[in-house]
Amino acid sequence: MSLSTKPLSGMRQRLPCEFRIEKYVTETLRLCSVQAGFEEYDGPVIEPLALFAAKSGGELAGRQSYCFTDRGGREVILRPEMTPSLARMVAAQGELQLPVRWFSMPLCYRYERPQRGRVREFLQFNLDVLGSESLAAELEVILVLQGIMKSFDAPSSIYRIGWSSRRFMADALARCGVEQSLAGAVFSAVDKRDKMKPDAWAELLLQACGGDSGAAEKVIALVSVEALSDQWLTDLMSGSSAFQEVVEFDELLRGVGVPGAIFSPGVVRGLDYYTGIVFELMDTGGENRRSLCGGGRYDNLAGLFGNKKISGVGFGLGVLTLTLFLETYGLISDTVKEAAAAEVYIAVASFEAVTGAGILAEFLRDKGIRVMTDVSGKKLGKQFSEASRYGIPFVVTVGSGEVKAGVYKMKNLSDGTVFTGSPEEITDRLK
Ligand code: HAM
Numbered sequence: 001m002s003l004s005t006k007p008l009s010g011m012r013q014r015l016p017c018e019f020r021i022e023k024y025v026t027e028t029l030r031l032c033s034v035q036a037g038f039e040e041y042d043g044p045v046i047e048p049l050a051l052f053a054a055k056s057g058g059e060l061a062g063r064q065s066y067c068f069t070d071r072g073g074r075e076v077i078l079r080p081e082m083t084p085s086l087a088r089m090v091a092a093q094g095e096l097q098l099p100v101r102w103f104s105m106p107l108c109y110r111y112e113r114p115q116r117g118r119v120r121e122f123l124q125f126n127l128d129v130l131g132s133e134s135l136a137a138e139l140e141v142i143l144v145l146q147g148i149m150k151s152f153d154a155p156s157s158i159y160r161i162g163w164s165s166r167r168f169m170a171d172a173l174a175r176c177g178v179e180q181s182l183a184g185a186v187f188s189a190v191d192k193r194d195k196m197k198p199d200a201w202a203e204l205l206l207q208a209c210g211g212d213s214g215a216a217e218k219v220i221a222l223v224s225v226e227a228l229s230d231q232w233l234t235d236l237m238s239g240s241s242a243f244q245e246v247v248e249f250d251e252l253l254r255g256v257g258v259p260g261a262i263f264s265p266g267v268v269r270g271l272d273y274y275t276g277i278v279f280e281l282m283d284t285g286g287e288n289r290r291s292l293c294g295g296g297r298y299d300n301l302a303g304l305f306g307n308k309k310i311s312g313v314g315f316g317l318g319v320l321t322l323t324l325f326l327e328t329y330g331l332i333s334d335t336v337k338e339a340a341a342a343e344v345y346i347a348v349a350s351f352e353a354v355t356g357a358g359i360l361a362e363f364l365r366d367k368g369i370r371v372m373t374d375v376s377g378k379k380l381g382k383q384f385s386e387a388s389r390y391g392i393p394f395v396v397t398v399g400s401g402e403v404k405a406g407v408y409k410m411k412n413l414s415d416g417t418v419f420t421g422s423p424e425e426i427t428d429r430l431k
Contacts, residue, residue, distance in 0.1 A: 010112070010120030016339065022123070024336045025323050026105055029125045032148045033103040036140070038127060041102045043085035045109075049075040051084045054304055056271055064110045066120075078109035081316060082126045083273070087301035090130045090310060098131025098310065105319075117290045117321040125322075128314025130302070135245070137313045138277045138297060139252045145281065145293065145315060146258055152322075152331050159292070159325075162264030163279035165249075166296070167242040169268055175236050176218035182210050190223055191270045194289075223266035233265075249277055275299040279315070287328050293317040342372035343430060344410070345387035347380055349399030356403030360396065360423055367427045388413055396426060 007013050014022055030040065052061040061067075066078040079085060082104055090100060104126045112118050127144055129137040142161060149159060169190075170183060178186050185208040193201055202220065209216040218236075225233045228250050237243035246263070253261045261279075269278040278296030283289075295315025302310035326332050344364065348357045361373045372392060374383045380397065387395045396410045410419045410426055419429055 008120075010114035012107070012119065012121040012123075017337070020339065021323060021332055021336060022319060024332070025319055025326070026123065026125070028151055029105070029148060029317070029319075030103075032144060032151050033127055036101070036144045036147065038101040038103045038144070041086070041089065041104050042106065043079070043082065043089060043104070045079055045107065046070075046076050047079050047085060049077045051088065052077055052080060054084075056081060056084060056273065059270065060110070064112055066109045066111055079106065080110045081108055081271075082106045082124065083128070083271075083298065083312075083314070083316070084301060084304075086126070086128060086130070087298075087310070087312065088305055090312075091302040091305035091308065099137065100130050101128075102130070103127040115290075117288055117292075117318065117324055119320060123319035125317040125319060126314060127317075128312050130312040131310055132313070133311045135249050135252060135277070138249060139256065141295065141314055142253070142258060142261060142279065143256065145317075146260065148317070149260070149281075152326055154326070154329065154331060156260035158284055158329055159260055159281055160264075160284050161258070161261040161279050161281050162267040163249075163261055163277060164263065164265045164267045165242060165246050165277050166268060166274050167276055168237075168240070168246045169265065171240050171242045172222055172237060172265070173219065175240075176222055177212065177215040178209055178219065179212075182208060186219060187268050188270070190219070190266060190268045193223060193266050225265050226263075228263050245276075269294055269296055273298040273301050277313070281317070283325050283328070285328065288321065288325050290321065292321045292325055339390075340370070341391040342370040343392070344369060344371050344394040344396055344426075345383070345390070345392045346371060346373040347383040347387070347395050347397045348374045348377075349380060349397060349402075351377065352400050353398045353403055356400070357398040360398055360408065363423045364427060364430075367431075369427065369430055384411075384413070394430065 049061065049067050060080050061077065065080055068076060070076050086102065105123055106126065107121060108124045109121055111120060114120060127141060129141060145161065169187065173183050173186055174180065189205045189208040192204065196204065205219060206213060206216045209219065221232065228247060250263060267278055267280050274296040276297030276299065280291040281293035282291055293315050297311065297313040299309065299311045301312060302308065346357050346361055348354055357373055361371045364371045372390065374386070376383065376386065384395055393413055394410050395413060396408050398408060402408045406422055407420060408426060410429065421429065
């Protein structure tokens with residue numbers, strides 16, 4: 001029986017032509033982070049299951065996880081996200097000066113049904129501030145996110161950063177008449193709104209509200225609100241400090257100017273650890289329906305590791321999801337997609353010349369020239385064709401005679417001219 005040529009479903013493999021694009025995206029993300037004073041970190045791919053079971057939420061640590069018992073009898077998980085590991089790393093640094101601004105590019109694993117923008121092994125760019133309770137930290141991470149979109153030339157008309165607050169929603173749900181014991185189920189139903197048909201979602205919400213149709217109707221009205229100035233909303237939230245915080249954050253966003261940011265009470269996020277402002281970045285067109293990025297404030301995560309309360313705020317951005325979005329809008333240029341061709345190809349006339357070819361290649365590479373050496377052993381004509389197939393402009397031929405004389409012929413493939421010279425002269429000519 002022959003083995004399949006396909007990897008396991010949803011697992012990541014990148015051919016060079018795909019890797020070039022991914023590298024461009026990840027390098028741009030790194031650059032934007034460094035520009036805002038963030039530093040890169042990393043953590044383990046395999047973690048104790050308990051780390052995620054405690055706070056990420058049942059779905060992620062349960063049904064969507066790759067978990068197993070290791071040879072030492074420990075229950076472990078392939079990390080489905082980075083935030084709990086980050087919280088542990090920061091909590092362990094007793095003397096660390098807070099706040100810290102950190103970013104990371106981890107491979108994460110989720111046992112999800114593979115579909116456009118969702119796979120089982122994926123790179124997830126993470127950017128977080130830990131140790132600041134000020135709304136300035138929320139503003140800062142959203143500004144970095146906006147900077148990222150700008151650096152890819154994505155205008156704010158093609159994406160939306162929907163934002164709200166978990167604290168505000170908890171208060172609003174109570175004011176809508178949702179019993180406190182049902183709030184978790186209602187949050188989870190609200191989070192599913194964009195992923196379901198309207199009727200099915202209304203039914204789910206009604207169940208989550210314990211069959212209370214009056215409360216369910218108010219929740220529907222709440223998640224449909226489009227502006228903070230909405231009269232029904234301001235009446236509902238009169239005297240609420242959580243609502244006041246939302247208004248303050250809106251003023252910060254308007255003050256700086258984040259045109260893509262839109263108050264959206266329906267954004268509550270699926271992960272259990274969020275406590276304050278939450279946000280998601282979506283494509284406003286129809287093609288990429290799942291979120292590109294999600295984040296928010298989490299106050300109690302680091303507290304799992306001791307008494308110290310460290311508040312964090314940040315986001316995760318799927319590299320694949322972002323790449324699909326950029327491709328949808330033609331924002332990845334052809335130059336990114338093309339391989340950086342070598343500047344010169346060394347054609348090897350015979351096996352006896354292989355050593356000489358290697359020495360010449362080393363010499364030129366030491367001078368900073370990108371050199372591709374023939375390894376096919378084919379006839380010279382075929383080697384020249386190979387060079388033009390790669391788009392390499394010059395070919396230097398190395399045979400035993402050239403090696404002995406220390407002088408080589410270099411052909412310019414575009415105009416057919418030939419230059420003859422020593423390795424130094426060839427270097428000067430190429431430079
Ligand atoms: P999340 O919403 O679960 O948040 O994921 C954030 C982003 O990761 C998503 O918007 C999506 O782009 C990408 N992503 C998630 N699952 C998949 C998948 N199966 N395939 C491809 N991409 C995926 C978190 O994970 C939080 N820990 C983010 C965070 C950081 N919050 C604060 N700091």
